Amino acid sequence: MTVLLSLYSCIHEEIISSADPSSTEYTNKSLWKEDETYIKNVMQVYFENEAEIKKANGIPFWNYATTVETFDERFLMVPVVSNNKVVSVLQVPRRGSKIYFYYTYYPEHISFFQALVFGKHKKAITRENSTAAKSISCTTQTFAIWYPADESNPDPESGEGSWGTRTVVVCRELLEDCVSIIDEFGQCTGGGGNDPGYQYPGGGSDSPPKLPPRKNPCEKTKAISTDPAVTEKVGTLKEQSKIKGDNSGEKGFNVNLDGTTGGIIPGEKHSVDLGSEAGKQGGYHNHTPDGIKMHSPPDILKMLNYALAQPNGNLSNGFLGFVGSEKCSTCPDGYKYHNYIIRFSGNSQELEKFIFHTNWDKDALEIDYNNKVREIKKNPLYINQDKKLNNTGLQKLFFDTLKNMKMEEKVTLQKIEDNGLVQNIILDNAGNPSTIQCP
Amino acid sequence: MKTIFSKYLVLLTLIIITISCKSQTLPLNTLMDNIPQGAYVKDLNNELNPYVGIYKGNYQGNEITLFINKVEHKFEKRTNKDYFMDVLDVKYIVKNSAGLVLQDTSNGNFSNIKLYSLGVNPEDSSADFHYSGTNCRVGWGLINLKKLSSTQLSWEYYPNNRIVSDATCPPGTDTTVYLPHTKGLVFTKQ
Numbered sequence: 001m002t003v004l005l006s007l008y009s010c011i012h013e014e015i016i017s018s019a020d021p022s023s024t025e026y027t028n029k030s031l032w033k034e035d036e037t038y039i040k041n042v043m044q045v046y047f048e049n050e051a052e053i054k055k056a057n058g059i060p061f062w063n064y065a066t067t068v069e070t071f072d073e074r075f076l077m078v079p080v081v082s083n084n085k086v087v088s089v090l091q092v093p094r095r096g097s098k099i100y101f102y103y104t105y106y107p108e109h110i111s112f113f114q115a116l117v118f119g120k121h122k123k124a125i126t127r128e129n130s131t132a133a134k135s136i137s138c139t140t141q142t143f144a145i146w147y148p149a150d151e152s153n154p155d156p157e158s159g160e161g162s163w164g165t166r167t168v169v170v171c172r173e174l175l176e177d178c179v180s181i182i183d184e185f186g187q188c189t190g191g192g193g194n195d196p197g198y199q200y201p202g203g204g205s206d207s208p209p210k211l212p213p214r215k216n217p218c219e220k221t222k223a224i225s226t227d228p229a230v231t232e233k234v235g236t237l238k239e240q241s242k243i244k245g246d247n248s249g250e251k252g253f254n255v256n257l258d259g260t261t262g263g264i265i266p267g268e269k270h271s272v273d274l275g276s277e278a279g280k281q282g283g284y285h286n287h288t289p290d291g292i293k294m295h296s297p298p299d300i301l302k303m304l305n306y307a308l309a310q311p312n313g314n315l316s317n318g319f320l321g322f323v324g325s326e327k328c329s330t331c332p333d334g335y336k337y338h339n340y341i342i343r344f345s346g347n348s349q350e351l352e353k354f355i356f357h358t359n360w361d362k363d364a365l366e367i368d369y370n371n372k373v374r375e376i377k378k379n380p381l382y383i384n385q386d387k388k389l390n391n392t393g394l395q396k397l398f399f400d401t402l403k404n405m406k407m408e409e410k411v412t413l414q415k416i417e418d419n420g421l422v423q424n425i426i427l428d429n430a431g432n433p434s435t436i437q438c439p
Numbered sequence: 440m441k442t443i444f445s446k447y448l449v450l451l452t453l454i455i456i457t458i459s460c461k462s463q464t465l466p467l468n469t470l471m472d473n474i475p476q477g478a479y480v481k482d483l484n485n486e487l488n489p490y491v492g493i494y495k496g497n498y499q500g501n502e503i504t505l506f507i508n509k510v511e512h513k514f515e516k517r518t519n520k521d522y523f524m525d526v527l528d529v530k531y532i533v534k535n536s537a538g539l540v541l542q543d544t545s546n547g548n549f550s551n552i553k554l555y556s557l558g559v560n561p562e563d564s565s566a567d568f569h570y571s572g573t574n575c576r577v578g579w580g581l582i583n584l585k586k587l588s589s590t591q592l593s594w595e596y597y598p599n600n601r602i603v604s605d606a607t608c609p610p611g612t613d614t615t616v617y618l619p620h621t622k623g624l625v626f627t628k629q
Binding site: 252269271273276298299302320363367370372373375404 | 470517519553557567569571580597603604605
């Protein structure tokens with residue numbers, strides 16, 4: 001793919017508008033051409049229903065709203081500012097004749113608007129993709145912001161410093177997949193109840209594009225487990241998980257937002273660096289022969305970051321998988337495989353709590369996990385002939401770990417069989433791990 | 440009369456405080472869920488004592504020295520509660536065949552690296568240890584030390600896996616695990 005970057009010639013040097021930001025008048029202060037019709041219509045609805053819509057502190061700075069390269073009166077995002085800080089981003093999608101307001105708190109979005117509204121020297125960057133066809137239609141806004149080395153001379157024309165970039169990505173299909181049943185946290189409610197939408201004054205009677213129905217966790221994981229590229233790389237990890245001795249070690253790979261897979265990432269003997277979660281659906285790694293064949297507390301925390309990286313609040317699209325193996329004399333190729341995926345099933349407020357507002361003591365989490373392993377191993381129901389944890393023991397370990405992290409029912413555990421079939425693992429009424437076969 | 444009453448009141452208060460502050464004492468291997476906040480998990484039967492000592496073993500040209508000490512009333516900070524426990528605390532020195540020190544946790548330079556007992560297994564005369572892993576907690580897992588005799592221990596190490604990132608583990612950090620990743624390695628008491 002050839003990516004051409006061209007810089008707009010003008011450099012914006014004004015800070016925020018001196019005009020009253022709460023004004024009902026609109027003047028485009030973003031760095032791009034915007035869908036002004038949609039912005040003005042949304043503003044009209046907002047001001048008519050402000051008391052009802054407003055669910056967070058701060059004032060929407062409408063002059064900095066961006067429709068992110070869309071011009072069909074379908075979407076905008078606007079920074080909400082309090083005490084000279086962007087505290088949230090109000091996203092307003094339209095579906096048919098209704099528009100929906102919801103406040104979001106994604107750090108990358110907040111950082112984008114903080115620089116856009118308060119950055120002194122900034123310039124737009126247009127990004128043109130030579131290949132327009134993509135499985136998911138995503139639009140991007142990027143701009144450069146000047147970081148002066150010396151605050152006494154912040155002018156990029158004469159002073160020292162460097163340009164940094166800020167980007168925001170909106171993926172349309174994912175968004176439209178959910179907007180009709182979205183709540184104020186950006187989560188799909190699953191339908192039912194009162195439609196929280198507001199009538200769009202611009203009409204908008206056009207029906208939205210026909211979209212596939214929203215996928216449930218079984219379908220999401222089946223899409224991964226049956227993908228040939230994923231299957232091939234999981235196969236590599238399965239082989240890696242068998243290797244003992246000096247060549248033993250960890251490997252991994254990521255699955256991108258558009259469903260493509262990244263290359264196999266070689267790791268060290270006991271670790272692998274899967275890189276940033278940005279732009280990724282999820283990641284996979286292998287557990288080594290002596291490692292516990294279950295997701296651990298650090299795995300769970302990594303998965304939360306994949307959930308956070310999902311566009312438009314589709315948190316449960318994020319996942320983390322692992323593959324482990326153990327020798328098995330009755331198994332077809334002499335090995336039994338453990339292939340599990342975890343997804344976050346809570347809402348965005350809960351995700352924020354777990355990522356940003358919980359001071360995890362990682363040492364304590366891992367001591368508790370090791371302690372739980374030795375406790376469970378003492379129960380004959382949970383071990384096999386080799387005195388290793390059996391499937392039920394491993395799954396009990398996972399659910400006990402979730403309980404310890406106060407994440408009960410906030411994480412979905414799925415087992416992928418060698419034939420690609422997916423099972424949801426849940427706790428039954430007696431608190432024991434139980435398997436539900438996906439259709 | 441008033442002074443005597445005040446003295447009795449102070450004494451009574453002290454007695455109540457003393458009684459209420461006396462933590463519950465529990466035996467080793469008490470299930471974590473059954474340990475209340477502030478309790479003391481005590482080595483009531485002196486099951487930890489036979490492991491105490493300095494032990495040496497060799498693996499792939501490296502010499503490993505284990506310094507096993509019993510620490511009483513160690514403060515245990517866990518995810519949802521804090522309590523106290525008698526433990527075997529292990530410091531170690533790993534030297535290569537040339538005598539060069541590869542890692543030494545006995546000199547206080549590696550306070551982030553923890554290796555201490557979680558409990559004992561009377562059925563096979565062994566003890567399980569939590570190993571925090573080396574830098575960036577790489578190699579964290581369980582270690583089992585089994586008493587073969589009054590002077591010999593058998594070592595088994597089960598390292599877990601970890602996804603790292605530049606944010607959690609800055610590039611260039613030494614994440615080599617120097618402890619022997621093996622089973623059945625014999626250590627001899629010095």
